[in-house]
Amino acid sequence: MTVLDDALAFLTDPASWTGSGGMLQLLGQQLLLTVLALLLALVLGLPLALWLGHLGRGGFLAINVAGVGRAVPTFALLALFVAADPWDVTGGLFPGTATAGPLGRAGVSTLVALALFALPPIITNAYTAVREVPAEVRESATGLGMSGAQLFWRCELPLALPLVAGGVRLALVQIWATATIAALVAGPGLGRVITDGFYRTLYGQGIAGAAVVAVVALVLELLAALGQRLVSPAHLRA
Amino acid sequence: MTLLATADAGTTCYSRLTNDWLCWQYVSDYRTEITDATLQHLAITLVSVLAALALSFPLALLARRVPRLETAILGVATGLYTIPSVALLPLLVPFTGLSPVTVVIGLALYALTVLVRAFLDGLRSVPADVTESATGLGYGRGRLLLAVELPLAVPVVMAGLRVATVSTVALTTVGSLVAYGGLGNLIADGVTSDFRAELLTASVLCVVIAVLLDVVLVLLQRLLTPWTRTAAA
Numbered sequence: 001m002t003v004l005d006d007a008l009a010f011l012t013d014p015a016s017w018t019g020s021g022g023m024l025q026l027l028g029q030q031l032l033l034t035v036l037a038l039l040l041a042l043v044l045g046l047p048l049a050l051w052l053g054h055l056g057r058g059g060f061l062a063i064n065v066a067g068v069g070r071a072v073p074t075f076a077l078l079a080l081f082v083a084a085d086p087w088d089v090t091g092g093l094f095p096g097t098a099t100a101g102p103l104g105r106a107g108v109s110t111l112v113a114l115a116l117f118a119l120p121p122i123i124t125n126a127y128t129a130v131r132e133v134p135a136e137v138r139e140s141a142t143g144l145g146m147s148g149a150q151l152f153w154r155c156e157l158p159l160a161l162p163l164v165a166g167g168v169r170l171a172l173v174q175i176w177a178t179a180t181i182a183a184l185v186a187g188p189g190l191g192r193v194i195t196d197g198f199y200r201t202l203y204g205q206g207i208a209g210a211a212v213v214a215v216v217a218l219v220l221e222l223l224a225a226l227g228q229r230l231v232s233p234a235h236l237r238a
Numbered sequence: 239m240t241l242l243a244t245a246d247a248g249t250t251c252y253s254r255l256t257n258d259w260l261c262w263q264y265v266s267d268y269r270t271e272i273t274d275a276t277l278q279h280l281a282i283t284l285v286s287v288l289a290a291l292a293l294s295f296p297l298a299l300l301a302r303r304v305p306r307l308e309t310a311i312l313g314v315a316t317g318l319y320t321i322p323s324v325a326l327l328p329l330l331v332p333f334t335g336l337s338p339v340t341v342v343i344g345l346a347l348y349a350l351t352v353l354v355r356a357f358l359d360g361l362r363s364v365p366a367d368v369t370e371s372a373t374g375l376g377y378g379r380g381r382l383l384l385a386v387e388l389p390l391a392v393p394v395v396m397a398g399l400r401v402a403t404v405s406t407v408a409l410t411t412v413g414s415l416v417a418y419g420g421l422g423n424l425i426a427d428g429v430t431s432d433f434r435a436e437l438l439t440a441s442v443l444c445v446v447i448a449v450l451l452d453v454v455l456v457l458l459q460r461l462l463t464p465w466t467r468t469a470a471a
Contacts (some may be wrong), residue, residue, distance in 0.1 A: 003332055072449035073408035075422060076441035081430045083437050084259075177322040181412070184324065185429055191324050198328035198415070210325030218246070218322035 007203020027067035031188035037114035053130025081109035106187030119169040125167025129160035162232040169224035252435040261435035279420025290349035315351035333386030341413035349402040356398020361390030396459040407448040
């Protein structure tokens with residue numbers, strides 16, 4: 001297959017990796033984008049979901065927010081952010097919002113869109129995780145005289161952590177894969193290699209870009225699985 | 239420029255100079271274009287989900303019968319999810335060209351990964367004593383599956399179907415890469431030409447379609463599982 005030969009040639013050519021707009025630079029951009037979006041989503045979603053889970057209330061809200069979130073196309077969200085350009089509120093006071101910065105304007109839009117996209121799996125998993133702590137554990141803890149805060153930090157959180165980590169792991173891989181959408185609005189990341197190859201009918205290059213994205217996704221998945229194992233209490237490990 | 243401005247200002251709320259986000263004038267002037275895009279969006283979504291549904295049931299049965307295949311099928315499904323849609327569609331183009339088939343295959347593959355899992359979980363959720371009772375009553379394998387296991391699996395399968403459908407509605411927009419993205423085409427055009435009314439109208443319609451299909455599926459589930467209603471009441 002000539003297309004696969006082209007892809008291999010593109011991957012083995014050092015010129016396609018190095019320099020400005022090379023794959024290493026784009027890979028770095030996309031990793032930065034992924035990590036920042038995940039952190040943003042964690043800061044926004046995790047405390048709220050864990051707290052609601054601890055209270056045992058607002059489950060309807062948590063699940064439905066997640067459902068609606070899934071219905072909003074990331075591409076549409078991204079397109080709206082790019083067109084509205086709401087990041088320029090400071091009038092160019094902060095570099096990186098009005099001007100390029102490490103991610104560029106389309107990059108900031110992608111970052112926010114990805115963070116919102118990552119909220120549903122994080123919120124649903126964290127909420128369910130705390131809710132699924134067995135009632136007798138809760139009762140024993142209260143019987144031992146633990147306060148609400150102690151119950152949460154010493155019982156609920158450690159027991160919920162594996163499932164919470166599962167949600168974060170899912171979010172991480174989905175953010176990474178979806179970050180390629182930035183290319184549709186001329187944003188940063190490896191999506192550019194793919195769309196560029198596609199628009200210029202260099203299918204080999206497109207396949208090479210897709211392969212790199214998939215390989216990194218698998219590496220991230222493995223790392224996240226390892227992390228999930230580390231935070232799981234010994235007796236819960238599979 | 240001033241001439242253009244005076245001629246243009248006030249005529250429409252979607253003109254280059256006004257460029258309003260909300261503009262009913264746009265909706266009525268571009269009605270046919272919007273309707274066509276919406277119908278294309280619906281058609282692509284429905285065909286993809288139905289194809290995935292038709293394929294996932296036999297695959298789930300196969301996976302259930304052969305445990306070794308189950309690991310393989312679920313592994314491939316997980317792997318598939320790590321391939322971004324932006325990459326999958328261009329990957330299919332050398333084989334299927336710039337056609338709706340490309341989009342449908344891609345979307346059906348994503349929906350398939352959710353649905354196979356849903357069927358497996360659903361069939362597994364049927365209590366063992368129920369299947370044992372049915373076997374004791376003389377139900378054969380086929381009848382057991384169709385008359386006992388499948389109806390009882392409906393709640394779990396429907397949950398998966400809802401996730402798959404809503405995600406597919408959203409993902410269809412990416413089909414604009416190969417010019418068959420339904421409302422995604424309007425969104426892509428809205429970005430490149432900075433056409434705010436088009437962008438917002440198409441985005442809102444996407445969400446509306448997703449919510450409507452979700453409501454239809456919830457109603458369908460109520461129809462298919464009449465016994466859950468008496469339990470809830």
